[in-house]
Amino acid sequence: MAFVRRFTPLLAKTFLNIPINTQGRRIHRWVSPTLIELKYREKKQGGKVINPRNTFLEWNLEAELYAFGKRLNEEFDSDLLLQAFTDRSYVIKEEMKQKEMEFDLKMKDNRELVKEGEKFMEEYIQLYLEAVLPKFPVEGIVGIKNHLMSESVLANISLHLGTKDIILAAEYPVERQILANTFKALVGALLQSSGDEQSGHFVRDFVITQLQGQDVNDYWHIEDPWTMLTDLMSKTGSELEPRLIGEVGKNTLLACYRVGLYLDKKMLSSGFGETVATAKEMAAREALKKIFATEENMYPINFKLNGIPKSTSDLRYKISAN
Amino acid sequence: MSNKNMFMKSAFVRAPLQNGVGRYVCQLQRIVLKFCKSHGGSRGIRDFIEQDLVDFAKQNASVVVYLKPRRHRGPVLVAEYLNGDRVWMNVQNKTHSEITKWMEVLRTQQGDISGARLRKYQYTDYPSVQGPWTPFTFKDPELNVATLPDPKFGANNRLSISATEKLRLMFEKQAISEKDVKTGE
Numbered sequence: 001m002a003f004v005r006r007f008t009p010l011l012a013k014t015f016l017n018i019p020i021n022t023q024g025r026r027i028h029r030w031v032s033p034t035l036i037e038l039k040y041r042e043k044k045q046g047g048k049v050i051n052p053r054n055t056f057l058e059w060n061l062e063a064e065l066y067a068f069g070k071r072l073n074e075e076f077d078s079d080l081l082l083q084a085f086t087d088r089s090y091v092i093k094e095e096m097k098q099k100e101m102e103f104d105l106k107m108k109d110n111r112e113l114v115k116e117g118e119k120f121m122e123e124y125i126q127l128y129l130e131a132v133l134p135k136f137p138v139e140g141i142v143g144i145k146n147h148l149m150s151e152s153v154l155a156n157i158s159l160h161l162g163t164k165d166i167i168l169a170a171e172y173p174v175e176r177q178i179l180a181n182t183f184k185a186l187v188g189a190l191l192q193s194s195g196d197e198q199s200g201h202f203v204r205d206f207v208i209t210q211l212q213g214q215d216v217n218d219y220w221h222i223e224d225p226w227t228m229l230t231d232l233m234s235k236t237g238s239e240l241e242p243r244l245i246g247e248v249g250k251n252t253l254l255a256c257y258r259v260g261l262y263l264d265k266k267m268l269s270s271g272f273g274e275t276v277a278t279a280k281e282m283a284a285r286e287a288l289k290k291i292f293a294t295e296e297n298m299y300p301i302n303f304k305l306n307g308i309p310k311s312t313s314d315l316r317y318k319i320s321a322n
Numbered sequence: 323m324s325n326k327n328m329f330m331k332s333a334f335v336r337a338p339l340q341n342g343v344g345r346y347v348c349q350l351q352r353i354v355l356k357f358c359k360s361h362g363g364s365r366g367i368r369d370f371i372e373q374d375l376v377d378f379a380k381q382n383a384s385v386v387v388y389l390k391p392r393r394h395r396g397p398v399l400v401a402e403y404l405n406g407d408r409v410w411m412n413v414q415n416k417t418h419s420e421i422t423k424w425m426e427v428l429r430t431q432q433g434d435i436s437g438a439r440l441r442k443y444q445y446t447d448y449p450s451v452q453g454p455w456t457p458f459t460f461k462d463p464e465l466n467v468a469t470l471p472d473p474k475f476g477a478n479n480r481l482s483i484s485a486t487e488k489l490r491l492m493f494e495k496q497a498i499s500e501k502d503v504k505t506g507e
Contacts, residue, residue, distance in 0.1 A: 053402075058354050058388035071347055071384035160339035162351045162404045205344025212340045213447035248457040258458050272456045297451040303343055 052172035053165040064166050074202060077193035083108045084185035087178050089170035110185035117188030124200050128208055131309035132301050135293040138316050143220035148207050154180035157206055200308050209303050216294050225284035238264050242280050259283045333438035334445040338405050349404050349432040352386035357397040364397040369418040382429060407434040
């Protein structure tokens with residue numbers, strides 16, 4: 001026992017030098033060589049091998065199409081639905097195959113449905129946005145509509161509805177343009193099978209809801225807000241006056257100015273910026289937002305309007321008309 | 323966060339495609355049940371298929387159910403989601419009731435939840451309805467009409483109260499309350 005007591009400090013000293021394996025936030029040393037080797041093997045094989053889902057043994061196109069309609073809670077005509085999923089590239093590929101085997105089977109592609117669906121979507125989105133943003137000018141509405149009808153937005157919607165695997169195309173994975181076109185074709189197919197009110201609700205629930213949590217002013221770039229504001233105000237006959245209402249850190253890198261816009265000596269809006277000119281421009285933008293009722297704290301857009309809204313574009317303010 | 327989580331896909335709390343703002347779409351698009359017809363490890367999944375699978379498929383018409391019998395291989399559930407996620411789950415030796423519960427989990431989740439590391443527990447596309455902070459944001463309106471320098475605005479009130487000062491204030495408070503008691507008599 002005496003021996004142990006005598007040598008304990010010595011023992012402790014030797015143990016101190018042995019590194020204790022503690023868990024830390026580091027990437028292990030095997031990770032990099034493993035990933036390099038995997039990459040090398042993939043390259044040797046000639047790129048990543050992609051097996052399309054519809055070449056699997058467990059694949060039933062009919063069941064998939066049935067489930068697709070049920071998923072969206074819509075009654076699709078089954079032939080039209082299949083046609084909506086058939087891309088032009090697939091038809092061309094099939095025709096080539098059939099020529100080789102010397103027989104002829106007619107297949108319909110979705111080009112007509114795409115056109116029909118696109119036309120309906122353009123009209124419906126325009127009417128809907130006019131109804132939910134009553135004070136926003138026509139140019140702004142068109143800007144939002146173009147954003148919603150853009151390829152990236154429609155492709156994203158289409159992908160998240162599960163069209164990716166069902167689409168009949170020549171090549172997989174399918175391109176974004178084919179995804180977007182398929183969505184338009186689906187709207188076209190629904191238009192023919194369930195009528196325009198039902199397809200309007202479909203567009204509302206899947207396309208217009210993409211504006212949830214977005215700032216609608218982002219989709220319309222106003223080049224010169226000050227001129228636009230003065231043009232608007234000149235009609236009413238009231239006097240618009242910008243005033244410098246605050247300045248901080250003048251002649252420094254962190255200068256900040258604040259400009260208030262006064263309409264008949266009452267404050268309309270204020271903006272800030274690193275120079276007086278930018279502050280004035282920002283104030284004009286704020287004022288326009290207030291006039292168009294699209295401020296940052298606006299009431300959320302109504303996504304529950306039923307039926308097809310009536311057109312109000314004749315009564316609406318147009319920038320270009322001035 | 324442990325070392326293991328660094329390899330996980332990172333994610334935010336999000337509903338895919340604003341699900342539920344318009345209409346609700348079940349995010350499970352298809353499920354494949356792979357099992358053996360004779361092996362004991364597949365007993366639970368065979369019971370599930372015999373008793374509950376038809377009801378499951380009827381109630382969830384939006385989910386495509388595939389059965390794939392494989393001789394002498396472990397039973398597996400493979401769920402595929404609308405966002406492209408694929409969840410592979412081994413159900414070797416799992417009982418009928420366990421499989422029923424796991425099917426419910428796979429049906430109601432929106433993707434590969436357990437395979438993702440949440441970066442934050444909240445998310446917004448719209449960080450502020452007030453706009454960015456500026457030096458004028460919380461400025462006292464009284465300053466607009468004040469003539470500076472003014473001892474009221476120039477006073478250094480940023481230091482915390484000292485112990486002596488605190489004692490003095492306490493003493494004063496006590497003195498006032500004593501006075502109040504005397505006047506009450």
